[in-house]
Amino acid sequence: MTDKNEETPNMLADKDQQQTSKSQRAEKKESFFANLLMNIVIPTLILTKLSSDEYLGPTWGLIIALAFPVCYGLRDFAINRKLNIFSALGVISVLLTGGLSLLKLPPEYFAIKEAAIPGLLGIITLISIKTRYPLVKVFIYNDKVLKIHKVNAALAHYNNQKQFDRTLIKASMMIAASFFLSSVLNYVLAKLILVSPGGTAEFNAELGEMTAWSYLVIALPMMIIMMGTLFYVFRSIRLLTHLTLEEVINDGSPD
Numbered sequence: 001m002t003d004k005n006e007e008t009p010n011m012l013a014d015k016d017q018q019q020t021s022k023s024q025r026a027e028k029k030e031s032f033f034a035n036l037l038m039n040i041v042i043p044t045l046i047l048t049k050l051s052s053d054e055y056l057g058p059t060w061g062l063i064i065a066l067a068f069p070v071c072y073g074l075r076d077f078a079i080n081r082k083l084n085i086f087s088a089l090g091v092i093s094v095l096l097t098g099g100l101s102l103l104k105l106p107p108e109y110f111a112i113k114e115a116a117i118p119g120l121l122g123i124i125t126l127i128s129i130k131t132r133y134p135l136v137k138v139f140i141y142n143d144k145v146l147k148i149h150k151v152n153a154a155l156a157h158y159n160n161q162k163q164f165d166r167t168l169i170k171a172s173m174m175i176a177a178s179f180f181l182s183s184v185l186n187y188v189l190a191k192l193i194l195v196s197p198g199g200t201a202e203f204n205a206e207l208g209e210m211t212a213w214s215y216l217v218i219a220l221p222m223m224i225i226m227m228g229t230l231f232y233v234f235r236s237i238r239l240l241t242h243l244t245l246e247e248v249i250n251d252g253s254p255d
Helices: 017-026 032-049 058-080 085-102 107-128 148-157 161-193 201-241
Strands: none
Touching (some): 032 201, 058 201, 085 201
16 A cells, blocks of 8 residues: 655655746746847847948947947846856957957957857856856756756655766766867857958958857857757656656646
8 A cells, every 4th residue: 555645756846846936937038039139130230231430430330239238138137136157258258349349459369259258168167067056057957947846856766866966067068068169169260250450340340240150150069069968968867767858847837
């Protein structure tokens, strides 16, 4: 006879899960199209089409173009009241681009800057493995993607927590590798496209061209690696918890 108080993986849900679900539903979701428009499309159009002397000019064209991603990042922080290190580094990167251009520094400095930001993110990701909060939890293993309470309960039930911790370490290394790849691609792309002196209309046009190409040349490979990491973690969860993907994906349901 089965004890009514016996806990199974599907029954081990915390009482605060309902509060977590409510807060997730209340949290404002970021629009992909707004992100694309404010960070890529509008700055690219301004830099390539409106930075000549007959329109905004090189200086104001650059300032206005970079104002869109900066304001969008600050707006996101004001709404969510959370400091995201990746968003913060993105804003810093934009400000550095503007500062280096206004100082009219050679293109080599921009290539170094473009490589430094994702390289720094890769290093931070590797360092986070040794902490209590590996950054893989920011990207994949979080309440927005998975029903963490259910996964943790099943891992404890089958005594597979240590095996899953090793999975998260490997996933962190895969994410770090995507950042290091981005660093190399950023540098190569900047060296190939940015050839004019900073502070000129020609440089602004090249910067806009690089911004447009970076979405395909850099974001696409990173997305592929991230998707591979996601499937790797999902496969490990399925094997270690005996739960299906449908059972652990956070679809907003309270169970």
